[in-house]
Amino acid sequence: MSRPLFRSAAPALFACLAGCNMHQSTLAPFGRDAADIRGMTLLLVGGAVVIFLGVAALVVAAMRAPAGRLTHDGGMRLVLWAGGIVPTVVLGALLVWTLPAMRPAPATPADLRVALVGEQFWWRVAYRPPNRPPVVSANELRLPVGRTVVLELGAGDVIHSFWVPGLAGKMDMIPGRTNRLVVRADKAGRYRGVCAEFCGLSHALMAFDVVAMPPAAFDAWLAAEARPAAPVASAPGAALFTANGCGGCHAVRGTAGTGSIGPDLTHFGARATLAAGILPMTTANVARFVRDAGSVKPGARMPAFRHLSPGDTQAIARYLESLK
Known part of the structure; x- marks a missing residue:
């Protein structure tokens, strides 16, 4: 690659590489929904590449065809199949495949609820285990691996948007309204979430840690989190x-x-x-x-x-x- 071409392509290349990390990427899922989104994305991208290559091949074939080979009837058949029948079948199949994925995931009263409220510019978090008092925290979300968790999303001031790329899709946090997002982490680790809706001067500085833990470790952590702090009062x-x-x-x-x-x-x-x-x-x-x-x-x-x-x-x- 020549030096001028590299210089012109480098910004776009580096911008793409910036998204290739393991703790904040839709291509490195640790949750069920994010894995489904990645699979759907790869399929659609692959389909788009196939369509592009097919159209390019038709253009090349048309340009190299001898005089008189391309007829009006042949062109109309191509339009009918490539522009009508094939897209209808493909889009119909995609609709049938994606509609079940749009259905909200099921949850039961026994599942853990976590209330998250977006503030300028931080996150209010309250764990609500069944039949126990809430446990209040902030700026960190912990999840038990393999368990269904219901996230109850709201906002205290302006519209925010909850997004953990490796866990699930985005969902808005709207003042006066509670949106529900059902998630399940399938892999332990520390990940990153962000606010995906411009909410003020420090919108870009509104992130949070997501820690997916083995169930036993999570239960022990939640029990410890429910206890009062034990600071040195005389400090x-x-x-x-x-x-x-x-x-x-x-x-x-x-x-x-x-x-x-x-x-x-x-x-x-x-x-x-x-x-x-x-x-x-x-x-x-x-x-x-x-x-x-x-x-x-x-x-x-x-x-x-x-x-x-x-x-x-x-x-x-x-x-x-x-x-x-």
């Missing part, structure tokens, strides 16, 4: 957290923090990322977000605490990391 960061009114917006079960405006922080330190999946969980990143969330995530509704000294923000960050 300097705990007093600073309370003194600066953080508990008015954030809940930390087992403490005086009972706010519901912002994400639940009860087991914040056990998460792999912060700020809705955009930063790794480190003391420096937590302190940076506490001091000025808007500089990390433009449009975030969390107020800035620039009046705090670096030592105080570090102390609060270490306290939050202790919440496991």
